[in-house]
Amino acid sequence: MERTIFNEDHQAFREVVRDFLDSEVVPNMDKWEDLGMVPMDVYRRTADIGINGLQIPEEYGGGGMDSFLFNMIAFEEIGYAATSLGGLQVHLNTVLPYFLDYCNEEQRQRWFPGFADGSLLASIAMTEPGTGSDLAGMATTAVRDGDDFILNGSKTFITGGTNAQLVIVVARTSTDSDDRRHGLTLLVVEDGMAGFTRGRKLEKLGLRSSDTAELSFVDVRVPAANVLGEVGKAFSMLGHNLSQERLSIAITAQATATAAHKLAIDYVNERKVFGKPVSHFQNTKFVLADCATNLAAGQAMIDQAVVALDAGKLSPADAAKVKLFVTEAQGRIIDQCLQMHGGYGYMREYPISRLYADARVSRIFGGTSEVMKVVIAKSLGL
Structure with missing residues (x-):
């Protein structure tokens, strides 16, 4: 059946993505499957053709697109080519919206240019060993200490966890006996922060070129300036x-x-x-x-x-x-x-x-x- 939701700009973008996949991704899939991840330099090349910055505002180097149709086209073509680009889908379609919705201006200036040019990749760390879908039951904690939060806990099944330079970590900052969902906060942990370590890269049945990792946080000092949105309101933010x-x-x-x-x-x-x-x-x-x-x-x-x-x-x-x-x-x-x-x-x-x-x-x-x-x-x- 004819699809009527696309215009000429969409079709032109589709051709660009398709050509990129044919020349730079399809020939390398077997190598990336064996490696267990897509190399970071590939994300700079996807940024060069505009994929990474689609929804980043123009003032930070992005395309400023309000529509999801361009994202859709990119990942349709990746699927049609029987390929994968690792954690890029999670970064763009799952994680980036939290930055777009909840970053303040200072955070936007810090991170958005890197998202647009492909030098920054982000993931989100929710799942913990033993908790599965029960976010309200998570054990990872973040305790306020002056201008910082002290983060402790572990996460698993984190897509993009090996490559990501920024990880949104969901942690409990307070406890409410009447409402288990209250008191969760989103903290952005940056690569290189003391006490943040990446464990083994998990061996999966499929999606082998997508890096999936265990992450550990031991007394990680996260600046309060790295809180996304409101402290204690992460549960409702995650549902958004x-x-x-x-x-x-x-x-x-x-x-x-x-x-x-x-x-x-x-x-x-x-x-x-x-x-x-x-x-x-x-x-x-x-x-x-x-x-x-x-x-x-x-x-x-x-x-x-x-x-x-x-x-x-x-x-x-x-x-x-x-x-x-x-x-x-x-x-x-x-x-x-x-x-x-x-x-x-x-x-x-x-x-x-x-x-x-x-x-x-x-x-x-x-x-x-x-x-x-x-x-x-x-x-x-x-």
């Missing part, structure tokens, strides 16, 4: 960007499922079994037709959701519906497309195997499918 975060996950899921579908079509047209192409078998046609239908439905949901996001009208429940449907469909589609490849689909030399491994986490991070159902059910009054 959930809709965009979940939509961005759905966008990548949709794009990678689309890539898998194309890979399968190309493969079944070339591969012969019993003297004829696999594409000639009725089962092949039915499976790929079913995938195409699910892709069309997911794309329609995403496009409508992005328009709503730009208008400030994307509700948490609607974002949850999109993430639930698209990521569940992604899992089914990529599994079916790998099956079309037969034994070759299980070999790492074929991109479909990487897409298969990468897809599994889509139904977990940003809120599991089960959490999405809870959000949707609440919106129904259940």
Whole structure:
């Protein structure tokens, strides 16, 4: 179906991103998978073509875009190419909005130029060993000491945690026995602060070129000038960007499922079994037709959701519906497309195997499918 949400500027940007991926990312994916991360110099090159600074105000060197459509285009193309750019998606679509919404002017002058030129990458540290989605139960603490906070605790599953020069750490600065959600604060920890260490780079099933780390904070002295927003109000602040975060996950899921579908079509047209192409078998046609239908439905949901996001009208429940449907469909589609490849689909030399491994986490991070159902059910009054 024709997509009507893009104009000529969007299409021109898409071509620039596509050319960059073809020349600088696709040839290096295997190397970055083995390395376990995307080198930092790559993010300077993505900044050169405008990706990093899309939503950074122009006075700090960015593009000043209010629309999410350009972000969407960048990560669609990354998915269509069956590639990954490590922690860049989390930096741009999940972490950067907190800086945009809550930085004061002094903080903007300190950090925004680096975001725009690719010299600064940020991540966010919420999850702790043993707490999972229970943010209110976190054990990391930050105690006020004059003009600083003394930070102690540990975090895990931190996407971009190895490369990031800035880490937004969610810590408990006070306790309210009547409200577990009160008393959480966002502190920006900078690379090189004494007591801040990065643990082992976690070995994952998929997304192997995305650096995921354990972080430790032992008596880290964080200046009060590095507090984002209001002290003690982090819980409500964290909920502010959930809709965009979940939509961005759905966008990548949709794009990678689309890539898998194309890979399968190309493969079944070339591969012969019993003297004829696999594409000639009725089962092949039915499976790929079913995938195409699910892709069309997911794309329609995403496009409508992005328009709503730009208008400030994307509700948490609607974002949850999109993430639930698209990521569940992604899992089914990529599994079916790998099956079309037969034994070759299980070999790492074929991109479909990487897409298969990468897809599994889509139904977990940003809120599991089960959490999405809870959000949707609440919106129904259940």
